[in-house]
Amino acid sequence: MLEAKTLRKQFGSLVATNDVSVEFGRHDGEIVFIVGPNGAGKTTLVNLLTGLLSPDSGSVVMDGKDITRMAPEDRVHAGLVRSFQVVQVFDEMTVRENVRTAVLSKEKKLMSMFSLRDEHAEVERKVDDLLIKFGLDEHAAHVAAELPHGTRKLLDVCMSFGLEPDYLLLDEPTAGVSTSEKEYVIETIASVSKEEGVTTVTIEHDMDIVKGYADRVVALHQGAIHGQGDPSILETDDELRRLLLGVEK
Template sequence: MPPVLETRGLTVRFGGHVAVDAVSCAFHAGTLTAIVGPNGAGKTTYFNLMSGQIPATSGDTLLEGEDISGLGAAGRAQRGIGRAFQITNLFPNLTVAENVRLAVQARGRGAASLFSLWSRHRDWIERADHYLELVNLSGVRDTQAAALPHGDKRKLEVAIMMALEPKVFMFDEPTAGMSVDEVPVILDLIRTLKRDGGKTILLVEHKMDVVRSLADRIVVLHNGKLVADGDPATVIASPVVQEAYLGQAPKREAAHG
């Protein structure tokens, strides 16, 4: 099947520094791809390029075969790219339910007439409550988002992204800053999305135990370049990853006999 999301020679330069260097990669439905690499490898910058947060110096981004390189973040979100950030990106002064309801409304099509407004508003509320239930936030639906603990803010961000029903789910270090008790909740949410079987999920994550438990495929960036791409066991064991990502000298195979 053709890829849902694809980059071709994607490059960005900041002055004389090449942060992402001609990265070509395709991402397919039904696959969770982990993008890993050492600090400064270009992982989040690559995410920013694909989601339209920053413009590319050169190269293209395609969504379902359509070149979306000229679109900014809002345009790409409307086309179906969902992005969750390292730092939560919410409306802090709105309630939990209002945050999700706005996402449901944004996903809706067509202008509401005076006669249909009430029924649509009721439908938006019901759908928002559905997503809040999925992330176990129903009990705090009327709480101001700013008052939530960090873990609940991350769950709310996932609920908002789910409400937008994107074609591509992008998680940038979803467990960053979370306590040990909070991490499993977010990972279970990602597993729920993955079980759908039709989602295209991209994950930037430093914790290799998280990567091993979730990823179908690992892409490794180093100094802005794509240096490895394949199934988790093969990529993690590869000499280039042992050296570039794990900071270890390549291991010699033990002799057998």
């Protein structure tokens, strides 16, 4: 389980995260969405969990181990991986080369990436498996820069899975994705997450996506937990509906 324990982060007079305590991964493959209005503290919380920010107080615990002072790259190798809102892929490389790079990074074999076929059959097997699971096998030889945005986003997340996460934190994976691609992107991520038993924690503003795919919703407001529960809270919590949608009771 990944736990935030009374995490607090303040920027000047702004309390971005106000003693937040919440846990993720109550079961393998749990899909959690973090929702809240702009400025609620969603990205700050994710930055604290992944080590991009250090808390003023409180702690981050993963599988019973305090990782509050662990470097971000060490958290990745320990199983805590993040995908950013802006796609992070190597545009000049093919889809296969991008995924291979992620797998090699996990295996700590990046220096041998140009002699793979003869020496690293197991790496290639893992790459093939990931490409198939994310529906990217037909694009394997395509240069990443040529892909549609939704496919690039799936490549980005596929590379994250190449790092073999136990917990994957996603920042608006459907942002900028066309309406026609949105459901396919999130459906693929959710399906692979469930299959692999990876807990995903996703910041998302599209409430239709949240309602359709969340096991649990965590709502933030003014840096604090407003509430959490199954997606039905988006319909039954009048204050949350007002905050998120401007819907009055």
